[in-house]
Amino acid sequence: MTTLDEMDQSLLRFLRRDARTPTAELARRLGVSRTTVQARLEKLERTGVIAGYTIVAGDAVDAGMIRATVLIQVEPRMTASIVAALGRMREVEGLFTTAGRFDMAIQLAAAGTPQLDSALDRIGELDGVRGMESLIHLTAKIDRRR
CATH class of the missing domain: 1.10.10.10 (Winged helix-like DNA-binding domain superfamily/Winged helix DNA-binding domain)
Incomplete structure (x- = not known):
């Protein structure tokens, strides 16, 4: 370190x-x-403290995007295959393990509600997903990603 x-x-x-x-x-x-x-x-x-350099896209790129946090419960033996499947979904911006009632939190971004709905359906259909709850993001009050 x-x-x-x-x-x-x-x-x-x-x-x-x-x-x-x-x-x-x-x-x-x-x-x-x-x-x-x-x-x-x-x-x-x-030393890996700086892993790379990137750009931060402006508001015009994100205009019309809809975001959601999806909390899922998974069968423990299916975790690796669920992570792999979520990694292939272009709507998934981030995936985090959690403690509590849900096992993972997924950050999604989609071009519109039909695309978000489709992504939610695909997540719910994954083998090993026992339950899920979706939280649609409305207005950002604080956003430190930029």
Whole structure:
């Protein structure tokens, strides 16, 4: 496990806001040389702290998308095949194990209600799914994905 000092944490905070920030700008914000920032970035990448860089799509991409959280109960012996099947569904944005009455929480995104309904039907038909509950997302009050 890599220990992150204050500079590493600050660097990660800046990159989370904008991963395209030039190295020279990061150096200026941190009050260090450009080569120091470059060396820190290389270390963070090499140790797996930074696993990659990505884009955050704007609101225009998500316009009209409908999202839901689906809670499912599964037969324990079927967990691996259910995870594999959910991994093949393009509507699945995330899959999490949970504690409590439900075994997994699925984050879905679909182009519209017919596509969401179809995805829900496919999940319910998977061998080993004993029960499910769907929570349709209406309005985001806090969204830290961006």
